[in-house]
Amino acid sequence: MKDPLCYMLIAESTFYILNLLNGILGFVIFLVGVRLVAIQASFELFLETDHFKPAFILFGTGVSVSLISVVGCLGINKRGVAVANVLGVFLLSLFFLENFFVLYTLKEHGVILADIQSRMTEVLGNYNNLGSAQSAWTYLQREFQCCGVTRPSDWAPMNVDGCFKQERGFNFTVPYSCTNSTMFCDNTYKAGCLDILENYFSDSYSLITCGLLAAFLVQLMGIFVAFVYARKAYLIRKQTRRHIQDERQRLLAPTPIERL
Template sequence: MVGNLKLSTSSQCIKYLMFVFNLLFVITGIILLSIGSVIHSVYYNYHHFLDDRFFSVPSLLIAVGSIIFFIAFFGCCGAVRENYCMIVTFATLMVLVFILELSAGISGYVLRNTASENIQEKMLETMKNYNKSVDITEVWNKLQKDFECCGTNNPTEWTRLLGNDTLPTSCCPTQNLKDLGTISTCHINSTNVYKVGCLPALESFVKAHAVQLGGAGLGIAFVQATGIWFSVFLAKSIKRSYENIHSLDSQK
């Protein structure tokens, strides 16, 4: 009787801990959704310089965050009803989420290490279409204005492409122009031209967000490993209780 009482008490404790964990589980889902959505939006501003791999990780976090709300239902209902099948389903889905989050976390760090070469190739390619595409012109002007840079590696890349010493006006800070009544121009020899290329700035920007994706995926994955342990323990306790009841009924 004492052993059964201890088992019942521990099961009840795990049951209540499951409720607390599911609340935290939903919060982690909101965090993943938020991080994935924000970084996806940030990356989209410079999507001409990034390939699809950079969008796959935030998209995966958004998908996992959405799935978590569905999974939490099984955890709460299974704990309330002490339903073995629902708890096992919850534990199985949790393992799948754990694997997906590990994948997202690892992918985030892999992207960080492979960002430079891919971004440089895209930037040099899009420079050729400056003034030929409205989208390309706008995204380059935004990039150079936001990061106070000019060209991929240096401003002279524009002079070779454009065939003269004129640079895109975004290569010079317009607020420093002396004569605001004239059309703003920017030349390679302008005193206020941005001297540094945009590659290092954009690369650092993308890498920093890739690290955030990786950290979020790995960090939350290991937190959720605790929930897997709770659900497995509770499932075993419920199964053991069922077996004890079945054994008592057989003896009668």
């Protein structure tokens, strides 16, 4: 096991496997970004433009990880010391960037939750004037089986065309999307949409964070193996050069007959 070539083969195999895992993780991170955009696009009227930044950062991270994985595989095939060192530096840089991204995502998640209520109230106020507001609220209430921002009575000032509802002796109407039936208004939803939508975003961001933490583990192993691989490749090259020089000197050395 003291033979550098043996260490080299082990490091090479491990490095190759970790590069494949990195490539797969990069693709998964990219798909998570696509999924996050799809989730946010469904409720885009309730979000600000800046709230889409985490998804686009995920796109860039996923593509970067996949490209670095390709470079790593090329470095393995050529047994390039410089490529392995550069790959290790890239992985280390990406590791710190992803840590920053996790912190940024958690911060942005808090901002989204803080802004959602005001945006929902604003869109609800435009329900009778904008078709997009009607479509957004119809989709939200049917998808999550909820009604209003925090309670069905949020619809009271709007005088919308829909089901009559009585709450605490007060009569008002709610949209038909507040009920699970298109024919009867007996079964209107009682829960508001704010808490449900916030929980939905919280679950989505939790999955993203868990996925990135798994990527961190693989990348840490990749960083370690990249530098080990580069070190062993350097020793192999050094040993090979020394062997070539020894052989050259042996061949150029005069034979006993020539000495006579």
